[in-house]
Amino acid sequence: DMVSNKMNAQKLAYEYIRESMLDxxxxxxxxxxxxxxxxxxxxxxxxxxxxxxxLEQEGLIKNKHIYNxxxxxxxxxxxxxxxxxxxxxxxxxxxxxxxxxxxxxxxIQASRNSLMEGQSKNxxxxxxxxxxxxxxxxxxxxxxxRLAQAQTIFYLFSLRLDIxxxxxxxxxxxxxxxxxxxxxxxxxxxxxxxxxxxxxNFTLELIGRNGQF
Numbered sequence: 001d002m003v004s005n006k007m008n009a010q011k012l013a014y015e016y017i018r019e020s021m022l023d024x025x026x027x028x029x030x031x032x033x034x035x036x037x038x039x040x041x042x043x044x045x046x047x048x049x050x051x052x053x054x055l056e057q058e059g060l061i062k063n064k065h066i067y068n069x070x071x072x073x074x075x076x077x078x079x080x081x082x083x084x085x086x087x088x089x090x091x092x093x094x095x096x097x098x099x100x101x102x103x104x105x106x107x108i109q110a111s112r113n114s115l116m117e118g119q120s121k122n123x124x125x126x127x128x129x130x131x132x133x134x135x136x137x138x139x140x141x142x143x144x145x146r147l148a149q150a151q152t153i154f155y156l157f158s159l160r161l162d163i164x165x166x167x168x169x170x171x172x173x174x175x176x177x178x179x180x181x182x183x184x185x186x187x188x189x190x191x192x193x194x195x196x197x198x199x200x201n202f203t204l205e206l207i208g209r210n211g212q213f
Contacts, residue, residue: 028068
């Protein structure tokens with residue numbers, strides 16, 4: 001029927017554009033031209049417009065251009081993450097169920113496995129899941145939404161920059177997990193802040209070396 005076709009076209013356009021950004025086919029700063037995208041994807045211009053609107057809400061597109069965060073933008077995002085995720089980690093240490101703690105432990109094993117197999121996308125997903133499990137424990141929908149937006153922006157460049165080549169990431173996750181398991185709120189908060197701070201410096205160093213993303 002008409003409605004589901006329309007929805008499918010929009011979903012197709014959204015996923016196509018997003019994937020092209022994530023795999024680096026569409027570079028940061030590139031202008032999105034509706035007619036050209038409609039031809040390329042094989043849909044009409046309306047679903048393209050809807051897809052662009054959705055990506056703008058996610059912060060991946062700014063005035064029809066693919067968002068190209070500056071080093072300063074990244075510092076701002078990291079600072080926000082450090083504050084909010086420390087808060088979430090303390091709550092996780094206090095309230096996380098045994099079942100969720102187990103899931104947290106599983107992401108660490110998954111990261112180790114995919115790192116050994118050199119699958120950076122799987123490593124990314126496992127690490128992402130680790131942070132998401134902790135973030136969801138903050139029980140604060142506004143924080144969760146802000147962080148989800150920030151994560152999408154990270155996803156955009158972390159696959160390109162291979163942030164997960166930073167040594168000790170998984171060991172740090174393990175320390176954070178232990179603090180949460182032991183219900184040590186203070187330590188969990190401090191460790192995740194330190195972890196993100198190291199990520200930030202590593203990222204800025206990589207950008208410095210590459211000049212940009």
